[in-house]
Amino acid sequence: MPELxxxxxxxxxxxxxxxxxxxxxxxxLWPGSLVNMTPALLRDRLVGARxxxxxxxxxxxxxxxxxxxxxxVHLRMTGRLTARPLKSTQERHLRMLITMDNGIALxxxxxxxxxxxxxxxxxxxxxxxxQVGPEPLADEFTPQALAAALGGTKxxxxxxxLDQRRIAGIGNIYAxxxxxxxxxxxxxxxGSLNEGEIFRLWQAIRTxxxxxxxxxxTTVRDYVDGDGSSGDNQRFLLVYGRAGSSCTNCTGILQxxxxxxxxxxxxxxxxx
DNA sequence: CGGGCCCCCTGGTGGC
DNA sequence: TGCCACCAGGGGGCCC
Numbered sequence: 581m582p583e584l585x586x587x588x589x590x591x592x593x594x595x596x597x598x599x600x601x602x603x604x605x606x607x608x609l610w611p612g613s614l615v616n617m618t619p620a621l622l623r624d625r626l627v628g629a630r631x632x633x634x635x636x637x638x639x640x641x642x643x644x645x646x647x648x649x650x651x652x653v654h655l656r657m658t659g660r661l662t663a664r665p666l667k668s669t670q671e672r673h674l675r676m677l678i679t680m681d682n683g684i685a686l687x688x689x690x691x692x693x694x695x696x697x698x699x700x701x702x703x704x705x706x707x708x709x710x711q712v713g714p715e716p717l718a719d720e721f722t723p724q725a726l727a728a729a730l731g732g733t734k735x736x737x738x739x740x741x742l743d744q745r746r747i748a749g750i751g752n753i754y755a756x757x758x759x760x761x762x763x764x765x766x767x768x769x770x771g772s773l774n775e776g777e778i779f780r781l782w783q784a785i786r787t788x789x790x791x792x793x794x795x796x797x798t799t800v801r802d803y804v805d806g807d808g809s810s811g812d813n814q815r816f817l818l819v820y821g822r823a824g825s826s827c828t829n830c831t832g833i834l835q836x837x838x839x840x841x842x843x844x845x846x847x848x849x850x851x852x
Numbered sequence: 853c854g855g856g857c858c859c860c861c862t863g864g865t866g867g868c
Numbered sequence: 869t870g871c872c873a874c875c876a877g878g879g880g881g882c883c884c
Contacts, residue, residue: 581877612860639878656878658862673862692861694878735854744879752877801876841856842877858882865875 582655583639584716584749585792586803586811590661591636594686594806597663598631598643601680610675613690615698625649625699626678638748640710642700650706652698653688658802659695662687691802712748716785723782730770730778737773738766739840741785750785752842753798753820758784760819765851766839791816819845 582590606626608619617625629649635642641661643651653661658673666677666685676688676697688695700706713729714721729746730737740746741755750758759766761784764777773781792798797811800821804810814821818828823836823845832849 583878654878657876690861691863692877694861696879733853739854742878843875854884856883859880860878863876865873867873868871 581657581751581753581800582659582797582803583751583754584636585754585789585813586797586805587636587639587641587655587749588793589797589805589811590655591634591641592806593809594643594661594663595634597682597684597806598680598686599633600630601682601684602630603627603678604681605677605679607677608675609677610690610693612693613675613688613695613697615696617699622697622699626651631680635706637707637710638712638715638744639751640706640712642706642710648702650700650703652700652706652709654696654698655690656692656694656696658691660687660689660802660804661806662689662804662808663806664808712744713746715748716750717789721782721786723779726782726785727775727778730773730781733771734769735771736766736839737764737768737770737781738842738844740770742840742842747785749789752844753800753817754785754788754792755842756820756845757788757818760784760846760851761788763850763852766837766844766846819847821845 603626606623611619630646632644641653663684663686673689673691675690678686698709700709714725730740738755741750762781792813795813798813799810819834822834825834827847830849832847834845835848837844
C-alpha cells in the first residue's frame with residue numbers, strides 16, 4: 581500500500597524521467613480512474629504539454645506542467661506509476677499511458693482500480709485536491725503539532741493517525757509501526773496521551789517514515805517506485821504483517837485485532 | 853462526535 | 869480439481 585514513503589519514492593524516481601519532457605500521447609484505458617475529466621479532455625490538455633517536476637502532498641502526487649497545471653495522482657491501494665520505455669506487450673491492468681518525446685512513457689497500472697487521477701488548473705487547485713494535514717517529515721511538524729493533531733478527541737489513536745486531515749501520509753503500515761515504536765496501544769484514546777507519550781509517538785512517526793524512505797519504501801505486494809523497483813523496507817518492519825511472531829522487544833507474541841476496520845498488529849506487553 | 857459498516861475492486865487463499 | 873466465501877485496505881459516504 582503506497583503511503584507517504586512510497587509516494588515520496590515514486591516522486592523522487594519519476595522526476596528525472598519527466599522533467600522537461602513533452603507529452604506526445606495520452607491514452608486512458610480505464611476512464612473510471614479519472615475524477616474530474618474525460619479521457620478526451622485529458623488528451624487535449626496533455627498532448628503538447630511539458631512536465632516541469634513532481635511534488636508530493638501526503639499520499640498525493642502532483643506532476644507539474646508548464647503553465648501551472650498539475651496532473652494529480654493518488655495510488656490508493658494497488659496503483660503504480662512508473663516511467664519506462666514503451667512496452668511492446670500490453671501490461672496487465674494498465675489504466676493510463678502517457679508517452680513523452682524523450683522515448684519514455686508514464687505507465688499507470690492499477691489492479692484494483694482504486695487509484696484516482698485529477699486535473700488541477702493551478703497550484704491552488706492541486707492543494708485543494710490534496711487537502712490534508714501537516715507533513716510529518718517537515719520541520720514545522722513539531723511534537724506540539726502532533727499534540728494539536730491528536731488533542732481534544734476521544735478517537736482511538738490509530739484512527740487519528742489514519743485520518744489524513746489530521747496528519748498527512750500515514751496509512752495502515754506506518755500507523756502500526758509508529759505505535760509499536762512508541763509503546764502505545766492502538767486503541768488508546770488520542771486525547772488521553774500525555775506529553776511524554778506524544779513525544780515518543782512523534783519520534784516514532786518520524787523514524788518509521790524516514791527509515792522507510794531510506795530503504796526505498798515497503799513492498800508488501802504491489803508497490804514499486806517510478807523505475808519499477810521494489811522497496812526493501814518490508815525486511816525491517818517490526819509489527820506489520822508479523823502477527824503470531826515474537827515481539828522484537830520482549831518475549832511476547834504479536835497480536836492481531838481490528839481497529840477502525842483495519843487489520844492491526846501490536847504487542848500486548850509493550851503497548852499498554 | 854465517533855464508531856461501524858458499506859462501497860468501490862481484483863486476486864489470492866483456505867475450507868469443503 | 870472446482871467452487872465460493874472471505875480477506876486485503878485508502879478514502880468517501882452514510883447511519884446510528
